[in-house]
Amino acid sequence: MADPYGRAIRDFHRDEQDEPLIDRDGDESRDHAIEEYYFGEHTPEEWFEPRVDGPLLDIGAGAGRDALYFQERVETVALEVSEHLVTVLEERGVENARLGDMFALREQFGRDRFQAALAVGTQIQLAPSDHALREFLADLAHVTTPDGVALLHGYDPEAAVEEDVFACRSDPTSGIAHRVYHSEYEGEVGETLLFRLCSVDRLREATVGTAWHVADSRQEDVTWLAVLEKDE
Template sequence: MGDPFGRAVRDHSRGERDEPLIQRDGEETREHPIEQFYFTEFTAESDPGRWLESYLDGPLLDLGAGAGRHALYFQEKFETVALEVSENLVATMRDRGVADARDGDMFALRETFERDRFRSALAIGTQLGLAGSMDGLRRFLSDLAHVTAPDGTAVVDCYDPGRIEEGDLLGYRPDPTPGQAARVMTFEYEDELGETLLFRLFGPDRIREAAVGTDWRVADVYYGDEGPHYRAALDKA
């Protein structure tokens, strides 16, 4: 399977991108804002940045690390391991100076890292939705608990279906289950179409529900504005 998303980010980083990265749901398309999402420098000077940093400590596992925006900041403070399933993104992070960028699957953590390896974990980019179901979310949280210390913390993000209005998200699919919905989309770059991605959208209460029995609890939820995107801070119950 090709990697149009990873290639587009890599080409952008190298100054070689001439075509847009497109999000597609059937005939509906939107341009994905690569520079804004992956190449603006992260700092802890803003309210969202301060909130995020307050829940993280090292060693840190950065899951779905993209182009290394967060890893570049946090590796200056403590050991940071940046994990990505795309070889193009791993190469991009290394080119940009991420010290420990690795090719790996955030949904196979037990096979990748030993127990209690990290003090905290970060999964920003709504990849949490690729867990696919409530059962998948529980498995992910259980595996994440396994590779983080007994006093570990984590920050994840998602879209809250209860705050989504029509037209907010390309590929949005409503669901009758409270606090759940779906998003279906594909990335396209230079006429290459990637695999169809199915994201399950979980509201904060669904994350609380999935965390039961995994050692995690939802310690705080940060919206930042009136939109549907939020971040959830987890700690060990």
């Protein structure tokens, strides 16, 4: 499968990128800010880090900013769906980089494998429905310990629509919006991505019936961060 997104980030890492990575939504396009998103200065959220006491799963690890930080003090597994990004992770010094699907965690890891997990980059909003989001949360609960904690990241639908975030579309359903775009690099076209943006309130509703509850959340411009803890 074509992977212009991962290949462009790999080329940037190797100082071999001669053309921009383009995100395209119909006639609208933008240059993807690779350096800013994946290689700039970064420190994990101070209000999440103290909750991490054991093995950590970095879901959608990108170029490894969080994995490189956390592996200095806890066992860290970096999960990526792109072979090119797994290569970047390994070349940057991530000790345990895995190729895998974030929506198939039970198939890749055993019960109670991790004490903590994070998914920073809004990738959880690739879940196409509330049901799919609940399934992801259930799988995440399965692979984390009873005292597990998770940090999730997403676009706030109302703020994203108001601020005209690239490729964002409103939805009549309360607490929901969408983003639709694909990436292009050196003539290679990637698959179209459909993000279902949900609010923290919708996330809170999605935890019902799972082992999780939203313990804390924060708004950051057009995105939110939410810490999930296990129910006692």
